[in-house]
Amino acid sequence: MAARSAILGAGHYVPSKVVTNDDLTKLIPSTSDAWIQERTGIRERRIIEHDGIGASDLAVPAAKMAIERAGLTIHDIDAIIFATLSPDLTFPGSGVLLQHKLGMPQIPALDVRNQCSGFLYSLSVADAWIRAGVYKHVLIVGAEVHSTGLDLSDRGRDVSVLFGDGAGAVVVGRSPDPERGVLNVVIRSDGVGAHDLMVECPASKYMPRITKEMIDEGRIWPKMNGKLVFRWATEKMPEVAIESMEKAGVNVDDIDLFIPHQANMRINQFVAMKLNIPQEKIVHNIDRYGNTTAATIPIGISESLGEGRLKPGMTVLFAGFGAGFTWGASVVRW
Ligand code: ACO
Numbered sequence: 556m557a558a559r560s561a562i563l564g565a566g567h568y569v570p571s572k573v574v575t576n577d578d579l580t581k582l583i584p585s586t587s588d589a590w591i592q593e594r595t596g597i598r599e600r601r602i603i604e605h606d607g608i609g610a611s612d613l614a615v616p617a618a619k620m621a622i623e624r625a626g627l628t629i630h631d632i633d634a635i636i637f638a639t640l641s642p643d644l645t646f647p648g649s650g651v652l653l654q655h656k657l658g659m660p661q662i663p664a665l666d667v668r669n670q671c672s673g674f675l676y677s678l679s680v681a682d683a684w685i686r687a688g689v690y691k692h693v694l695i696v697g698a699e700v701h702s703t704g705l706d707l708s709d710r711g712r713d714v715s716v717l718f719g720d721g722a723g724a725v726v727v728g729r730s731p732d733p734e735r736g737v738l739n740v741v742i743r744s745d746g747v748g749a750h751d752l753m754v755e756c757p758a759s760k761y762m763p764r765i766t767k768e769m770i771d772e773g774r775i776w777p778k779m780n781g782k783l784v785f786r787w788a789t790e791k792m793p794e795v796a797i798e799s800m801e802k803a804g805v806n807v808d809d810i811d812l813f814i815p816h817q818a819n820m821r822i823n824q825f826v827a828m829k830l831n832i833p834q835e836k837i838v839h840n841i842d843r844y845g846n847t848t849a850a851t852i853p854i855g856i857s858e859s860l861g862e863g864r865l866k867p868g869m870t871v872l873f874a875g876f877g878a879g880f881t882w883g884a885s886v887v888r889w
Pocket of ligand 1 (some may be wrong): 585586587590591594595670671712713714716752780781782784785788818819822846848876877878
């Protein structure tokens with residue numbers, strides 16, 4: 556059998572500052588703990604302790620933890636894939652910042668801009684690199700600093716209550732056992748939804764890219780057609796999960812653990828119900844961290860490993876949906 560890739564280690568990091576739903580209501584009086592919990596399952600989220608901390612800074616401890624848990628050192632990593640919608644700078648990408656902060660040799664650093672599907676897109680690239688023998692060990696990081704980019708006024712309440720800061724990382728390498736590892740990754744997109752979940756400005760199509768009017772009109776903040784995104788997510792996540800399971804030759808009863816993207820607890824419960832996956836097999840962290848976008852799935856992997864919930868031999872399903880629209884799923888035999 557051809558070589559497979561496998562996730563050899565996982566790590567995560569979240570900032571220490573906790574913002575509860577009640578804390579948010581002091582800034583956004585028209586929301587409430589009851590509304591947020593009932594509609595999303597979120598109780599609290601973490602945010603950076605002070606100005607000046609970027610996505611690459613959160614990525615450093617997560618990456619170190621993943622590399623250590625893989626039994627490797629920084630010098631064993633051949634390439635970085637950095638997934639984020641909140642890069643430290645407009646350019647260059649956060650991957651090179653991480654490479655430098657970790658003191659790594661001059662390995663390639665690729666940034667992936669696929670929002671909530673960023674981890675699954677990154678896994679697809681890393682899996683192909685490993686199977687083709689291009690690289691031996693690929694570090695994937697999903698890291699986000701959302702808290703500096705949210706409209707914390709009544710106008711932005713539908714989006715701003717959802718997001719939190721955090722980072723998750725995995726090391727992907729050749730599977731030591733051909734029966735185990737990444738069985739497949741399926742990724743999809745449809746730009747029909749591009750304007751239903753986006754941050755519009757600054758934008759290269761405008762001269763200048765940013766103006767005071769754009770700021771005053773709130774066009775610098777994320778905008779979301781929540782109901783439409785909810786509908787798409789609950790349709791596309793089960794669809795792509797079924798495709799991934801079929802391609803992997805497993806059925807839903809074989810799935811021991813379901814680690815979905817964390818956009819809304821209700822979306823995940825709905826998806827699990829449609830797939831017939833019992834609730835106790837779903838991994839949640841949205842209640843504690845909110846939506847950490849590209850970081851949600853690797854944080855879920857890292858926490859599940861730490862808790863002893865994810866064990867060798869298990870068949871694990873990942874699925875996610877987000878801006879773009881983009882979505883994907885993967886089946887991994889641990
Ligand atoms: N607090 C209080 N009330 C609110 C809030 C809030 N934070 N936000 C919206 N409301 C109000 C609305 O204005 C509306 O009021 P109205 O009935 O007077 O008009 C009411 O609550 C209901 O609003 P809905 O939008 O219908 O609420 P819904 O049940 O759809 O929940 C939510 C909103 C949680 C955003 C949901 O639509 C959702 O989860 N959507 C998908 C999110 C998602 O998956 N995003 C993708 C990932 S993000 C990424 O990729 C970057």
